[in-house]
Amino acid sequence: MQPNLKHLFLLDPNIHYMNHGSFGACPRPVFEDFQNWQLELEKNPIDYFTRQVRGLFTRDTGGPLEEAREALARFVNADSEGLIFSPNVTVALNAIAFATQLEPGDEVLTTNHEYGTIQATWERKCKSSGALLRVVPLALPVTTQADLVELFWEQVNPRTKVILLSHITSATALILPVEDICHRARQAGIITIIDGAHGVGQLNLDIEALQADFYTSNCHKWLLTPKGTAFLHVHPSQRESFEPMVVSWAEINQPSFSLRHEMWGTRDMAAFLSIPKALAFREQYNWPARNAEARSLVIESRIKFADILGSELLCDESWLPQMASVLLPEKTNPLELWNHLWDDYSIEAMITRWQDKPIIRLGFNAYNTPDEMDLLLEATSRYLQQNALI
């Protein structure tokens, strides 16, 4: 077992931070790099925006922002020209909804495991265009990835225009077999949109191989960058018709595809500029090994939880990233349990509902220890016992 790395993070040493998945956590050196970029900006905002970071009013697209884009593109095996920096996945998915043309009768196919606000975005989009959002129920426990692909694909019909899927589902923490579905959809001429909010830094992303039309991911979760750092990759076949949601100087100057989509007037890009530092930090501390160790702790933990709760495992290990969810007893009040963990134990944990069922999502990182995992288990079971729920 490798030494614990909590001291490298800015996390309060007095709390047990056991929910990396919601907002991530940023290591000190990466955060310092981010702040240095902000200080540079304030020394001479004109020089910073027009000459240093990129030539905003020229066609010069060189500079540190392009270096950050290149570094991230290499990391996810994507072409950098199609990679747009976005503040978060919510904005990226709204930008796609804005630009997608739907006609009355078209269908958008999705699942009942999608993130609430993303589903709401596409509900609104469908309503305003007369299209239908069709939600395919994926029952738990899931069986095999091949079964899921077949079950999902059975719902595709000639009206299916768009497929919208999470790469890793939010509440249920399952890696969905998006690659197979994207390949089939490309052959069938259906647009694929992958919500990879939890993807980058947790999965070995290969965007070239995935062949999604749109892939978006939050760097501020598992890549360890400061908040407000996401990307949207657009497949070459979609670039010509993909209209920017925000009109800016880029509309007039027509720089590169990515700049056309991310120039939003005055905008602090410091968080994006710290991406190379986050990648270097991960390399320095051999992050793939850290991920693997935290994932083992998650897997060990979900078995202990399921045993104590008498709850069935939701999937086999092949579905799991560095997170895993376990259903809680039906009558559990998620908010009350969440408050109990925080008020009595200083534990930050992810307790929510999926389809009205209370659920706990375990999502650890290199700053968590087996002792903390035991404390979470003890605190949860004590609450459930006190409330006669187990």
Ligand SMILES: Cc1ncc(COP(=O)(O)O)c(C=O)c1O
């Ligand atoms: C699957 C999924 N999609 C989208 C989001 C939204 O991310 P953000 O709030 O950074 O836009 C989340 C957030 O946790 C998520 O889990």
